[in-house]
Amino acid sequence: MCASDLTKLCEDDRSEKLSLRKANEDNLAAKMKEFGLEPLSKDNCGLANATPGILKGIFPAHKDFGNVSESIRENKPWAVVSGINPSGPLHLGHLALFRENLALQKLGADVFIPVSNDESFLFDKAPSLEKAEEIAFKSVIPSVIAMGFNPAKTHIFVDSDFPSIYTFAIHIAKHFTLNHVKGVFGFTDEVSPAYGFYMGGVQMAHILMPQLPEFGGVRPVVVPVGIDQHPYIQVSRRVARKLNLTPPSELILKFMPSLAGPEHVKMSASYQNTAIYVTDTPDSAVKKIKTAYTGGSPVLKYQQENGGIPEVCSVFGVLQYHLLDADESSSIALRCKEGLQKCKECKEAASEGIAAMLQEHQKAFNEALNNIEDFMIKTPIKSFRFFK
Numbered sequence: 001m002c003a004s005d006l007t008k009l010c011e012d013d014r015s016e017k018l019s020l021r022k023a024n025e026d027n028l029a030a031k032m033k034e035f036g037l038e039p040l041s042k043d044n045c046g047l048a049n050a051t052p053g054i055l056k057g058i059f060p061a062h063k064d065f066g067n068v069s070e071s072i073r074e075n076k077p078w079a080v081v082s083g084i085n086p087s088g089p090l091h092l093g094h095l096a097l098f099r100e101n102l103a104l105q106k107l108g109a110d111v112f113i114p115v116s117n118d119e120s121f122l123f124d125k126a127p128s129l130e131k132a133e134e135i136a137f138k139s140v141i142p143s144v145i146a147m148g149f150n151p152a153k154t155h156i157f158v159d160s161d162f163p164s165i166y167t168f169a170i171h172i173a174k175h176f177t178l179n180h181v182k183g184v185f186g187f188t189d190e191v192s193p194a195y196g197f198y199m200g201g202v203q204m205a206h207i208l209m210p211q212l213p214e215f216g217g218v219r220p221v222v223v224p225v226g227i228d229q230h231p232y233i234q235v236s237r238r239v240a241r242k243l244n245l246t247p248p249s250e251l252i253l254k255f256m257p258s259l260a261g262p263e264h265v266k267m268s269a270s271y272q273n274t275a276i277y278v279t280d281t282p283d284s285a286v287k288k289i290k291t292a293y294t295g296g297s298p299v300l301k302y303q304q305e306n307g308g309i310p311e312v313c314s315v316f317g318v319l320q321y322h323l324l325d326a327d328e329s330s331s332i333a334l335r336c337k338e339g340l341q342k343c344k345e346c347k348e349a350a351s352e353g354i355a356a357m358l359q360e361h362q363k364a365f366n367e368a369l370n371n372i373e374d375f376m377i378k379t380p381i382k383s384f385r386f387f388k
Helices: 003-035 065-073 092-106 117-122 129-145 164-173 178-185 194-211 227-242 282-290 300-306 314-323 326-337 343-368
Strands: 061-063 079-081 110-115 154-158 221-226 249-253
Touching: 003 061, 003 227, 003 300, 065 249, 079 092, 079 194, 092 110, 092 221, 092 249, 092 314, 110 129, 110 194, 117 129, 117 194, 129 154, 129 343, 164 194, 178 194, 178 227, 194 221, 194 227, 221 227, 227 249, 282 343, 314 326, 314 343
Parallel strands: 079 110, 079 221, 110 154, 221 249
Antiparallel strands: 061 249
16 A cells, blocks of 8 residues: 555544544533533532542533532432443443442442343343343342442342332332323334333332432432433433422433444443453453554554544543543543554553453452342332322
């Protein structure tokens, strides 16, 4: 290939990555405006010591986080709700979210973790309700526990194993019509009617249950979610007002970039090559990192002259979300943009760090298998009858 062809290849590649970065930024800005979300940073979060996710810009937006930060400052009760779908082993994207949940717990939160095996079955992410429950207990829950959560302040349940959630959901579902749920969540008449009950009842019950008397009573609750899940928070805030509960707050998570690049946008359990899983061997993880999509150029000299684009780089995402603090992340990003950081250097650092992290996590996972019962909710819900 001649020099002019190489230059054209590099220019096209850079243009594509710049377009992807702008599209991501524009989409976030548009959604924030549409949903009435506010930007979030260490300067406006209301906390003397912001969480790593806020400091690194992994949680760039919020709704009513001031209610939570006030409770933290005044040492008042508050809670986090962060559900998970048991369709397979967790990946690094999940760990990034639960690492933030852990940081919030260290600031005083009770952390509630609904494990929605019913969703896995309804949305064809698992072949049966029983299989999804098996994945929950044998894979998902011990993976979460292995991260170091405090059993006294962590409350986990699997939907089908905790029938009280359905009695509360039935009560909540009376506040919706089917047309309302369809309008908010966008499903069609072709899907099972169970979708309506799950989205308009069960999900709302997950979000609101920490405010029931059995679990601590009325208090601020924050739900960390991807921006695509904002409708759940919007609806739950409306229901909370009807039940004289505190409308839940919201932290918006910026998804980890897919290892496969912009074709898949984010890490996803549905596509094996987009993510590193907690069950991957260190060698397997290193192989994925070596072939991962980057924000660099096909030609090193061009990259050194024009810089890279770390915002779309999956390898930088691994470093930023899991291995670097806020200052280190900013430094690497700046070096990348100035053409001083080689993709090879980032891949080597990510490979070494993730291999060590997986070894540590898998050891903790084996220990967590024996401690699951310490984290499971066993208190039945009865107080919903009180709400009108």
